[in-house]
Amino acid sequence: MNFTLVVPNGTTNHGNPHLLCTPPKWYDVALFYFANYFAHAATVVSYPGQGTLETALAVVKALLLPGTGVFPAAETTLRHPALIRGDALAQANRARALCMVVKSRPRRLCFVNNPRRGIAALRPNNFQLERLDAKHRWWECKSAEGRVSMGSTIHGEFKLPRGYDLNYVPLTASLEFAKPGEVLVDPGTTTESMTGPMFLDYSPRLESTYNFPKLFVSLAQATWACVTLYRARGDQIERYGYAAFGLTVAPYACMSIINIVANLLAPDYPSIFLVRTPSMDEAEAKGGYCSGELHVKINPESAVMHDEYTYSAAESGILGVLLSLTPLAIIGGLSHFRNQKSTSIQRGFTMSWVVFGIFTAVNSASVYSSVDYDWSGQRLLGNGRFSSLGYAYKSSLVLRNIYFMAVWGVASIGGMVVVGKMIAEYGICTWI
Structure with a gap:
């Protein structure tokens, strides 16, 4: 039995009879960005008492450079507070x-x-x-x-x-x-x-609470990203090689998976x-x-810091870099780093996007630690009022993050533009 389907002009199958690719609308590209990039960034692990400004900056940085979203998850995983019971x-x-x-x-x-x-x-x-x-x-x-x-x-x-x-x-x-x-x-x-x-x-x-909504969103996003990676196999990789737009999802998929583990290992403290x-x-x-402070017993035994291993920011950064290398391994495993028919611009922006995201796993932590401030005599917490130094801290933090994202995020923005052009060229495909 034969069926006749009416398809838009420009529809193709890229030589695969089981593939149907239609020209994308603007909302198709927007949906790809949202589902594969934006939503992943919102799953970034937050620290106890993290302010709204720092949370917003962390989400924006994770959107441009997913490696920055791996660092807090790596540190939380190393600390694994949820494993301490009683x-x-x-x-x-x-x-x-x-x-x-x-x-x-x-x-x-x-x-x-x-x-x-x-x-x-x-x-x-x-x-x-x-x-x-x-x-x-x-x-x-x-x-x-x-x-x-x-x-x-x-x-x-x-x-x-x-x-x-x-x-x-x-x-x-x-x-x-x-x-x-x-x-x-x-x-x-x-x-x-x-x-x-x-x-x-x-x-x-x-x-303290467990952020189950964020956990479920991370799980859903990780699943969707894996589906996107799976669909990138075949003609898309044969056409664009390791620059295939479906492979750019790999860093965000890994970030969501690591965030799932971190959210399971740490309760949220407001x-x-x-x-x-x-x-x-x-x-x-x-x-x-x-x-409103906590009163604890202070005695000679508890007052002494005994030899015990502690986790520093450097160690968390090293683990973050190692975890951030996983997307590179996924891209290499699926594409074997073959150029295929991709252009040098496509390869340059997409790979710079991935590589910069890896090494910013360490550099992002220095943005907060380099901001100079002094608590003494400047700020009163608990009533919502901030001193002039509090505003100065915010301004300095925002400016440093803007500088950080301007330097490292150029490749990400260029990569997103290149991805949009590849989607427009390749089409929105469905297996039939």
């Missing part, structure tokens, strides 16, 4: 949802080169490395990589005097909620600001919780104040 404080700390007040002037920056042998600290006067013992009070040393971002949402309200800053609680800190009526005083500490008792109900609830430490008491004695 200890809400330890889980929140592993997720980087706990912070503390630290002295910022004079700065005592600690660079953990080898946690098993000791800590190299930078002297503020002559910038000479000094080897310190690996055992020290966890609230006394400010990590160079542990500074809390100015755009983060902090639970409660506080204002810090000059000379104090916010830092994440080290992973090596042993934390335990204070029981009712228990005096939180370290017997080995003689600081006058710690002589008063502090009380709190035992084991308060730390608000805010970062302050932990009361002797440094916070000292800050309050100098005119600062804090409310």
Whole structure:
């Protein structure tokens, strides 16, 4: 039995009787962009207390350079806080949802080169490395990589005097909620600001949720991307080689899969919780104040940082680069890196798009760490008001991200334009 189908002008099968390709409409190209690029970027893993501005910038960067969306997922996977059961404080700390007040002037920056042998600290006067013992009070040393971002949402309200800053609680800190009526005083500490008792109900609830909508979206996008990659086989690769527009989805598919794993391994914390430490008491004695913080027991055992492996941003970046190499392997495996009939412009933009996305997995982290700011005396959280320095931080962050995307995102924008032209040339195809 024969059927007669009326097809638009320009319809072709590219020599395959089982393929039907019709000229695309503008919304066909837009749908391809949205389903294969835009929606993937929205699944990027967010940090606890991450602000709206930083989230928006992360999504835009992941859209242009998918490697930047791999870095937070890699760091979250390394920390895997969801695997810690029965200890809400330890889980929140592993997720980087706990912070503390630290002295910022004079700065005592600690660079953990080898946690098993000791800590190299930078002297503020002559910038000479000094080897310190690996055992020290966890609230006394400010990590160079542990500074809390100015755009983060902090639970409660506080204002810090000059000379104090916010830092994440080290992973090596042993934390335990204070029981009712228990005096939180370290017997080995003689600081006058710690002589008063502090009380709190035992084991308060730390608000956290699993972002199942984002998880389901990531799963759906990863599935759709795999379908797009599958459909890229055959005539599309034979026509365009490794520059085939269907293969440009590979980095976004890998990003969604990695984000699925990261979202399963980490609950979402809408805010970062302050932990009361002797440094916070000292800050309050100098005119600062804090409310809504967590009270923990501080004793000689828990006050000492023991040798324990910690994950630095560099290690997360290395893992991010290794994971970002996966799309390159997929493209090579499907196309064998053959040119076929693709032009040099098509190959140049599509491969630059992929390669730049790989190496920006590390460079993107430096955009946030390079923004200089000081918490002390500048910002009051909890009531929605920001100081002039808070706005200066936002402006600096936006400008640095614009510069970052302008330098590295040119290939991505050019690649999207080339993909649109290839779709217009190749058509929207259906297997029949």
